[in-house]
Amino acid sequence: MTKPQFVVSGEDKAAFVRDGAVCIRGLFSAGELARAAQGIERNLGAPSVSAKVASPADDPGFFFQDYCNWQRITEYRDLIFQTGAGSVAAQLMSASVVRLYHDHLLVKEPGTRQRTPWHQDQPYYNIEGRMSASMWLTMEPVPRESSLEFVAGSHRGPWLMPRAFLDNEARWFPDGSLAELPDIQANRANYPIIGWTLEPGDAVFFHMLALHGAAGVSGTNRRRVLSVRFIGDDIRHAPRRWKTSPHFPGLEEQLPPGAPMDHPLFPVVWSSL
Numbered sequence: 001m002t003k004p005q006f007v008v009s010g011e012d013k014a015a016f017v018r019d020g021a022v023c024i025r026g027l028f029s030a031g032e033l034a035r036a037a038q039g040i041e042r043n044l045g046a047p048s049v050s051a052k053v054a055s056p057a058d059d060p061g062f063f064f065q066d067y068c069n070w071q072r073i074t075e076y077r078d079l080i081f082q083t084g085a086g087s088v089a090a091q092l093m094s095a096s097v098v099r100l101y102h103d104h105l106l107v108k109e110p111g112t113r114q115r116t117p118w119h120q121d122q123p124y125y126n127i128e129g130r131m132s133a134s135m136w137l138t139m140e141p142v143p144r145e146s147s148l149e150f151v152a153g154s155h156r157g158p159w160l161m162p163r164a165f166l167d168n169e170a171r172w173f174p175d176g177s178l179a180e181l182p183d184i185q186a187n188r189a190n191y192p193i194i195g196w197t198l199e200p201g202d203a204v205f206f207h208m209l210a211l212h213g214a215a216g217v218s219g220t221n222r223r224r225v226l227s228v229r230f231i232g233d234d235i236r237h238a239p240r241r242w243k244t245s246p247h248f249p250g251l252e253e254q255l256p257p258g259a260p261m262d263h264p265l266f267p268v269v270w271s272s273l
Contacts, residue, residue, distance in 0.1 A: 006084030008091040016092045016133075020155030020210035023196040024088055027203045028137065032083055037139045039075025040224050043105050048072075050246055054114060054165050061112025061216065066105045067246040076103050079137075080228055085203070086270030089133040092205055095232030098270040099261055101127070102246050104227040108217045116165070118184045118213035120154075121229075123162040124172060124245045125208070127261065131232025132208040139224040142198040146223060148206075148214045149195035151184060155207035172242055184211065230269065235261055 006027055015022040028036075047066050055063035070076045079085065080100055090098045106116070121134060136148050161178040163170055184191055196204065206212060208229070217223045237259045239252040248265060255263055 005087045008088055013092060016205060016207070019150065019152040019194060021150040021152070021194065021204060021206035021212070022092070023198070024203050024205060025199075026201050027084060027088065028079075028201045030201070032079060033139060033200050035075045036079045036137070036226055037224065039073045039079070040105060040107070040139065040226060042073055042075070043069055044107065054116075055112055056114065056166065059111075059113050061114070062107075062109040063112050063114045063116075063216075064105070064107045064109075068102050069105070070100065070103045076226065079226065081267075081269060085135055085228060086230065088203075088205060089135070089230035090232075090270045090272070092133050093131045093230070093232040095131050096272045097233055097268060099231050099235075099266045100269050101125075101132075101229035101231045101235075101261070101266060104229065104246075106223075106225045106227060108223040110217060110220050110222050112216045112223075114216055115185075116148075116212075116214040117163075118151075118181060118211055119162065119165075120160055120209050120211055122208040123159050123178065126238055126240055126244045126248065126251070127231065127235050128238040129231070129235035131234045133205050133230045133232070134208055135228045135230065136204040136206070137226050137228070138198050138202075139200060139226075140222055141200065142223060143221075144195060144197045146215050146217050146221065147195045147198055148204055148212055149193050150206060151211040152192040152194050154211035155209045157209060159209070160211075172240070172244070181211075185213070231261060231266070237261060 012022050048069055051066040054065050086098045159178055160181045162172045237255040239257055
């Protein structure tokens, strides 16, 4: 399968393996970003049934999220399938085949105080395996204090309890079945926290088990992010007894437990085969 290529340096590959997160500078062109931004505005104007507000009513800003819109928003499809993003994911994961897992829009409007709490992504999902790479792409410059942050090395595990961002409810794994997340924000000096000042065109790639979080945005700053989740060769379907985030209704009737994610919902983005 011929796809656009972007050569990842050995240093960046090593950083991804070591830290679970890396910033790839200058991955996207101004034209690619402009088209992605058009898609984001279309998404904001016509949210899907999965859209939600992740900030409280008294927040002076607004934190909006939406999921799984690549099939209806052509600008998202172009970014996912017609740029070097899949090639970067393949190199970081050392994967021979890269599939799309899902897209995720995160928009913090000016003045949003709500943090993105520290969390891991994979416990919210319906997958098992180690080969994962999520891309976090911002349309605007992001200062270090508002950027996505990671606890370096946390992608090695263990899995920690996923909780709802606003009410802290355990809606996924039952209480007590996983270790609780430590209070990273209150004890930042005790953790190897990494992050980057970002310019448009830069993209952060991170493992789905890497502990991460982000602050709100200040002043007139706006932060529009399109995140794309990629999965590699060893990822398998892991049906849950609860509603995952995002939810793929009916998938458990089509893919048995332990099956590769070979399904139209998870198309191949890049392959060396």
